[in-house]
Amino acid sequence: MTGFPFRRNEYISIMNSASLSPSRFSAIRRLVWGQMFGRLIQGARETGGRAIQETARLALFCR
Numbered sequence: 001m002t003g004f005p006f007r008r009n010e011y012i013s014i015m016n017s018a019s020l021s022p023s024r025f026s027a028i029r030r031l032v033w034g035q036m037f038g039r040l041i042q043g044a045r046e047t048g049g050r051a052i053q054e055t056a057r058l059a060l061f062c063r
């Protein structure tokens with residue numbers, strides 16, 4: 001057997017949503033969803049091999 005015989009656990013502290021005001025919780029939720037949506041769009045753009053400027057120009061015609 002190689003390695004250490006003990007397992008090391010690390011925990012990340014998170015805020016308890018109950019301790020946040022409703023408006024603060026809502027703002028954080030919008031931020032997280034916005035970041036996730038932005039990463040999805042970025043991934044699709046990169047997969048398609050398009051530059052940001054080209055994607056922005058094409059988006060004007062999709063309205």
